[in-house]
Amino acid sequence: MxxxxxxxxxxxxxxxxxxxxxxxxxxxxxxxxxxxxxxxxxxxxxxxxxxxxxxxxxxxxxxxxxxxxxxxxxxxxxxxxxxxxxxxxxxxxxxxxxxxxxxxxxxxxxxxxxxxxxxxxxxxxxxxxxxxxxxxxxxxxxxxxxxxxxxxxxxxxxxxxxxxxxxxxxxxxxxxxxxxxxxxxxxxxxQLIIGDEVKELGPNEKFMKNRILNHLARNFVTHSKESLLKEEAGFGTTTAKRMKDKIETVSSPREILELAPNTDDFFKGVIKHRYPRIDQxxxxxxxxxxxxxxxxxxxxxxxxxxxxxxxxxxxxxxxxxxxxxxxxx
Ligand SMILES: [Zn+2]
Known part of the structure; x- marks a missing residue:
């Protein structure tokens, strides 16, 4: 369609x-x-x-x-x-x-x-x-x-x-x-995406991180193939599969984050694939x-x-x- x-x-x-x-x-x-x-x-x-x-x-x-x-x-x-x-x-x-x-x-x-x-x-x-x-x-x-x-x-x-x-x-x-x-x-x-580069979020950017986690993390897992979760967000083969299987029943986005082996990689992946792309x-x-x-x-x-x-x-x-x-x- x-x-x-x-x-x-x-x-x-x-x-x-x-x-x-x-x-x-x-x-x-x-x-x-x-x-x-x-x-x-x-x-x-x-x-x-x-x-x-x-x-x-x-x-x-x-x-x-x-x-x-x-x-x-x-x-x-x-x-x-x-x-x-x-x-x-x-x-x-x-x-x-x-x-x-x-x-x-x-x-x-x-x-x-x-x-x-x-x-x-x-x-x-x-x-x-x-x-x-x-x-x-x-x-x-x-x-x-x-x-x-x-x-x-x-x-x-x-x-x-x-x-x-x-x-x-x-x-x-x-x-x-x-x-x-x-x-x-x-x-x-x-703006967190400049050209092909994703801006790294510092430890103080809690508002931004929470917002990304709450509004984007679930869709990131739902809409991404397992291979993408592995390559772009640092998931291992088993966790990527588990995450995909479990995503419908995950009650809080924080659970998704807890499964990610590396939170920096996870945020980078979510930002790259789901964060707003604003025409400056x-x-x-x-x-x-x-x-x-x-x-x-x-x-x-x-x-x-x-x-x-x-x-x-x-x-x-x-x-x-x-x-x-x-x-x-
Ligand atoms: Zn389309």
Whole structure:
């Protein structure tokens, strides 16, 4: 099973009309109110990938939500993206490069294709299935927990992108004016996989170790073959087999750790195969645009929506296409 699948055959004129109708009559405005909170609307950067011209319109702001929706009703959008907040509305003369940057939410981007080296199913690239999506659910658990407990943030919004990943919007006011360097520091703390290398956890990193143990260890054993447990987590042949046989009945993740001959190797294996793989660019580049929650993902026709429990959501079963939202099917 490889849904949500990309739609490859369609009538382009009809599609443009469908997208325009979605934004005109079915776009959920409460989503943008939630994301923007009390921040000004009219000086925000939007970027639209126009379906009719197949070109990007960047560096664009809209006076208010009505004007944005009117635009998307007139011009069919292949993708709609949100950038930072600026001091003045963006025009041909006042661009993001010569207008004062005012702030932007702290963002996290998780994309299934970053997991290609460790997926245990048949998927790669844009494909996702119910097996590999578990990586996304685990990543949401870990990141949500880390942001709340280690950093003290509380206003988090999780968004299904409509395709193969999640975005997390951290909306606490204190994040809005974080500098690039401060965002790099947050990401660096959270990132434990750099290229192919796994960062070693020191004895003081108890929060992180407990989190990994509680949220990832069980799935690591369940989803990994015995040979992988041996090679990547230091299990011997007998313990690897015992662990696999026993995993359904293990009541606490600590029991798994107790069976591991070497806890450092065990943590390394779990991190490499299950720990979140965060796309740093989206979090630290203050000018990068990100898919607008509530917009439609062109490849799948799914709506990008706010998800209350991303650890339970699975797009194979729960994603909504624009046609479902519009009542066409
Ligand atoms: Zn898969």
């Amino acid at each position: 490889t849904e949500p699948s990309e739609v490859t055959s369609f009538d382009p004129d009809q599609l443009q009309e469908d997208f325009k109708r979605y934004y005109k009559d079915h776009f959920d405005r409460t989503i943008l109110h939630r994301i923007f909170k009390n921040k000004p609307f009219g000086t925000r950067e939007f970027a639209v990938l126009r379906m009719d011209m197949n070109t990007w319109v960047r560096n664009r702001s809209f006076e208010n939500m009505d004007v944005l929706i009117e635009y998307l009703t007139l011009y069919p959008a292949k993708g709609v993206y949100i950038g930072a907040l600026y001091e003045e509305p963006l025009t041909r003369e006042k661009t993001i490069h010569n207008t004062k940057w005012m702030g932007r939410e702290l963002l996290f981007d998780l994309d299934m294709d970053a997991y290609d080296p460790v997926r245990t199913c048949e998927c790669s690239g844009r494909k996702v299935c119910e097996i590999c999506w578990v990586h996304m659910q685990e990543a949401a658990l870990i990141i949500d927990d880390t942001l709340r407990i280690d950093f003290g943030f509380s206003d988090l919004v999780w968004v299904y992108t409509g395709g193969r990943g999640y975005h997390c919007w951290v909306l606490d006011d204190s994040t809005f004016t974080l500098t690039r360097d401060q965002r790099v520091a947050i990401i660096s703390y959270m 660019g989206v979090s630290v580049d203050l000018k990068k645009v990100i898919r607008m929650p509530g917009s439609v993902h062109f490849g799948t026709r799914n709506v990008s929506e706010i998800i209350d429990n991303p650890w339970d959501f699975n797009p194979i079963f729960h994603a909504k296409s624009i046609y479902e939202v519009m009542g066409d099917e």
